[in-house]
Amino acid sequence: MADVTLKHIASSLGVNASTVSRALDPNKAHLVSEETVDRVRAAAKQLGYRGDRVAGALRRGVTGTVGVIVADLANPFIAPVIHGIAQSLAPRQMLPMVIETNDNASELESSLDHLLSRRVDAVICAGARFSNREVLEEAGRSTPVVVAVRGLPNSVLPQVLHDDRAGGAMAARHLLGFGHTRLAELRGPDDVGNFVSRHLGFQEACAEEALAVIDLPEVGERPIREAGEHLARLLIDVHGDAMPTAVFAHNDLMALGALSVFREHGLTCPTDFSIVGYNDSSTIDQVDPPLTSVIYPGIRVGRSAGEVALQLISDPTEPAPGALFPPRLAVRKSTSPPRRTHAT
Amino acid sequence: MADVTLKHIASSLGVNASTVSRALDPNKAHLVSEETVDRVRAAAKQLGYRGDRVAGALRRGVTGTVGVIVADLANPFIAPVIHGIAQSLAPRQMLPMVIETNDNASELESSLDHLLSRRVDAVICAGARFSNREVLEEAGRSTPVVVAVRGLPNSVLPQVLHDDRAGGAMAARHLLGFGHTRLAELRGPDDVGNFVSRHLGFQEACAEEALAVIDLPEVGERPIREAGEHLARLLIDVHGDAMPTAVFAHNDLMALGALSVFREHGLTCPTDFSIVGYNDSSTIDQVDPPLTSVIYPGIRVGRSAGEVALQLISDPTEPAPGALFPPRLAVRKSTSPPRRTHAT
DNA sequence: CTGGAAGGTGCAATCGATTGTAGTGTCACG
DNA sequence: CGTGACACTACAATCGATTGCACCTTCCAG
Structure with a gap:
């Protein structure tokens, strides 16, 4: 007692x-x-x-905890990442302290502060927005900070990411390979690394083929199903006369949203349009039609981020490596060659 | 610096x-x-x-952390629960410390010990097996412990659960209401509260109609897709001559596994068989066919567990309430009346 | 027989915030 | 002028583990 x-x-x-x-x-x-x-x-x-690890921590200046900042825990896509982090920490008896920012750039700042006041041995930020770069770098000067999942361009911080740019390009080439020429993109927020990279990669690959993507400047500020529905409607409203035959959604949720809207409008997939998602979410291979999706290796990203953090903890002077995981594509039934509508 | x-x-x-x-x-x-x-x-x-919250914690004997024990973070179904917990903790500036047991009863013991040595203010155990009851109760004598998600029958600990028994019954009545008479169950491990309750509820509801469920004694030790496939094959092997027309899977993953095996065997859903899942996982409404599933309100369970923990922290003497969330059913296309095969 | 090394152990300071108690100073009232 | 009340503030102990240093014993080599 x-x-x-x-x-x-x-x-x-x-x-x-x-x-x-x-x-x-x-x-x-x-x-x-x-x-x-x-x-x-x-x-x-x-x-x-x-x-009493608290007393030990005070005396030794080491808490055996790693702060993990995420945008939203309820987003199923982040769970494997945390799992990976926890997995890499477990052998050292270290534990993650998870804090959510609600994907709010300013909340991230106070979250970071909170974690630092708890003297975490390192911070893994898996929910950064571009505007958070300086705060994170500032924190990184006194405590190891690893940027994961959502990249920060031009940052000195070590980053563990999935190669979203290559992922976007891969999605594009897959569609282009089928002969599609009218492509559109359902984009996520444009101050979040993943989505910007996906966008870039997609555009670049299309440009290589001298193809301009149908321009949909609006982005889904919260890249959820409703955003996919909204953007899909927009696409129909604006480009109804010359609809794209192929769509790249920045994540699976938006793809599903778009799918249902297109279906409402009498379009069937993949006959009338192809669609590629992103993340390869858990049951996405069983939806109708099974969705072609870029695989996001969340567990591996998490594990790697944890390892980089550990390395940084053991030797903060040595510059940490960072990691970039190459994309893979799960090809399923939601993509096919375009129907030759105006042929003959 | x-x-x-x-x-x-x-x-x-x-x-x-x-x-x-x-x-x-x-x-x-x-x-x-x-x-x-x-x-x-x-x-x-x-x-x-x-x-320095570490120093403060040492002096005051309060760390502002709640230990959260889960079986497996990668299981998407647990993410909302943690989200709910974090949400209820946030206003008090408290943070969860998440630890995984790999659904291993003995690992839970050391995880608990680990959390206690870190002087967490409370523990929420969302990954208990029956054999863990005593350790948890023992811990509960000195630190607030809340059992969540997976119930512990006959325990003195406060429990925050979804009413899985009612959920199982609800699934059964839904199927019985269609007139099914040959029902089977794809069960999860039988030393985990949820699955036992689902099983009980299902059996009871069938018994009310004086119907015996097709007996499939084997359980999916890890209730994942493969387990669903395995049990489905078993069902076909053993009861191929008189297949059930309705199946209750203890979670969505097993339902999907079974679905694909049945399909391989030329059976179509819902014409040849109906199937009900559990959890209402994120994209399960878009699979083919959209799955009827018992809704698991993970966020609310998590939030409530967090609140109970907070209450217990503020006054450990007062017995904590616990909570039982009633089930709801998301009815979709995977269930329908049985086809009258041998009719006239 | 002595100097010194090595093996064990105790002492006391330390990490940084918190808090009970004691001390100082001021003011007001009798 | 004395005395108690009150408002601030300082002092020092405390939480529990850790660790540099000092001390003692034993034993061996010279």
Whole structure:
């Protein structure tokens, strides 16, 4: 009940607390006679000693925690990332402290502050917006900070990302390979790394073929299903006379939203239009039609981010590597060659 | 860089650290002259004082953290729960510390120990197996412990759950209402509260109609898609001559697995068989066919668990309430009346 | 027999914030 | 002028683990 401390063990054995501390620390046990070590261990077990990592943290200046900043935990796409982080931390007995920003740039600032006041050993920011770059870099000067998932262009911070630019390009080439010539894009917010990169990659690949993408300047500020529906309607309203035959949605949710709107308007997939999503969400291979999607390796990104953080913790002077995971495409039934409407 | 402490502020102002501490604490600021408070606040801001919650935690015995034990973070179904927990904690500036057990009963024990050594103010266990009951109750004697998501029958601990028994019954009645008479169940592990309750509820509702469910004693030890496939094959092998016309899967993943196996065997849904899933996972309404599924209100369960934890923290003597969320059913296209195969 | 090394242990300071108690100074009232 | 009340502030202990340093014993080599 009342928690057992080193002193309790010490006094029960008639030794000093410092001896107990050393005996219980594998790295220091050699400083203590074997006999004492045994007695201490026995007493510790018998009394149910558990240790107080808070006290240890204060004295040693190391908490064994890594702060993880995410935009929104409810977004299923972020769960694997946290899983990966937790996985890489577990062998060192370290734990993530997760904090949400509601994808709000200014909340991120206070979240960061909060984490730092808790003396996390490192911060992994998986929910950055461009405007957060300076705060994060500032924090990075005193505490290891890893940028993950959402990149920050031109930042000195180590970044662990999926190669969204290549992913966007891959989606484009897949569609172009089928012979599509009228392509459109359903874009996510334009101050978030992933979406900007996806956009860039997509545009570049189209430009290589001297193809201009149908321009839809609006972006889904929150890239959810409703945003996909909205943008799809916009597309129909504005380009109804010459609809794109291929659509690249910046994530699966938006793809699904668009899919249902197009369907409402009598268009069928993939006959009338092809669509590519992003993330390869968990059951997206079973929707109707099974969605072609760029695979997002969340667990690996998380694990890698955790590893970079650990490396930075153990040696903050050495510049950390960062990582960029190449995209893969899960090709399914939502993409096919365009129908030759005006042929013959 | 080198972090600013109370002492720094104190000496820069020529006052004592205790005064600074009081000036910065809204609840104690009245003990300090207004002028000093202002000077302290100014100096704190100017020096970039952030405070050290580790030191504060040691002294006050309160860390502002809640340990959250989950089986597997990668399981998308748990993300909303954590979101809900974090949401309820945020207004108090508290943070969750998430730890995974890999759904391993013995790992839970060490996870719990780990959390307690970090002096979390409370523990929310969202990944219990029946065999963990005693350890959790033991921990509950000294630290608030809330059981969430996965219930522990006959436990004294407060529990925040979805009413899975009612959920199972609801699934059954939905199918019975269509006139199905040969029902089967794809069960999850039988030492996990949710699945046992779902099973119970389902059986009870069938028993009310004097109907015996097709017995499939085997359970999916890990209730994932592969388990659904496996159990579906088993069903076909054993009861191929008199297949059930309605299947209740203990979660959506197993339902999808079964769906694809049945389909391989030439059966179509819902003509040849109806199927009900559980959780109403994020894109499950767009699979083919859109799956009828019991809605799992993860966010609300999480939020409620967080609230119960907070209440328990503020007054550990008062017995905590617990909560049981009623199920709702999302009816979609995967369920319909049975075809009258042998009719006239 | 002595000097010194090595092995064990204890002492006390430390991490930084918090808080009970004691001390100082001012004011007002008798 | 004395005395208590009040408003501030300082001092010092405390939370529990960790660790540099000093001390003691033992034992061996010279």
